[in-house]
Amino acid sequence: MKLYFAPMEGITDVIFRQVFQAQFGGVDKYFMPFVSPSSSLSYTVRQDFELSPEQNRGFFAVPQILAKDPLCFLGAARGFADSGYTEVNLNLGCPSGTVTGKGKGSGMLRDVDGLKRFLDQVYGNSPLPVSIKTRIGFDSPAEWEKLLPVFAVYPIHELIIHPRTRGQLYRGTPYRETFARATETLTCPLVYNGDLFTVQDVQQVQAMFPAASGLMLGRGALTNPALLREIRGGAPLAMEDLIRYHDRLYYAYMKTWKPLTAVGRMHVFVKYLSHSLDVPAKYVRQAMKETQPEAYLDAVAEMFRRAQVKDVPCYSQQEYAMPAFRQDP
């Protein structure tokens, strides 16, 4: 079974991909966080860096496009084909209000006829195979039954299903039964995504959906960067893994970005990694409070000194909230 790293805007950028690949690897494909091409198809300097084939060498990276205008999608796909990419992904899942308000991302699931017209153009003209990452509906899981016949008629390279509605964001129980419906109805390769936080979660989903061709992991692998290794039968997460990984990320960001921006990004990683640690809350909070490089490094070193890796590192469902750490005795 293939294992994919989920695209996570503001987190799984190219620096992350390089560091993760060098230390852990084991990822069949990294899906890049979305780009939303304008009609001029021009990118910012940072996007150019992010998308550059040179920076994405040594691993399989798939650019993701967020667009509702088929011409924008196709123009971006042509650019990716010209730079040597071999596949692109369409974002039908983004739940953000600013995105869905423009009828993009999961907003496209609301208008089934519009979606068909868009996919006719895309699949009729794309220079590259197009995979799709989708939710199962906008307001209700019942919408899935209307979406399945749409997906059935296109040569979808891979359909990655996050079985939540837009309204659920990344919370609440995924409607796993909708994935089963897809395995009954569709013939394209199907990839399951959502709440795979432990080896046990993965084994459960593999047993439920033997027809799935792959699994995509996001928050689980950010929390426990050794999770894919463990799934493949390797060693569980150790403290040395975490410290080395943290330091590699930190110095890679410091080399490329301004110090304050780099430390800001590291706070995001610390937030996820802290779910893997048994550590008094105050040490995590301190690390996430420090904005100056030296003070930040001291605080992180103290956090790791006071911490132990949990027996079963696991992302906590409290998305965007600090986890409930145990208090100092």
Ligand SMILES: Cc1cc2nc3c(=O)[nH]c(=O)nc-3n(C[C@H](O)[C@H](O)[C@H](O)COP(=O)(O)O)c2cc1C
């Ligand atoms: C902060 C954040 C950013 C995300 N950015 C993207 C994105 O750019 N494109 C996308 O398709 N999904 C994006 N997602 C959704 C993830 O790819 C994934 O579907 C979601 O986290 C559920 O998988 P998980 O339970 O394994 O984390 C994002 C999720 C989060 C939490």
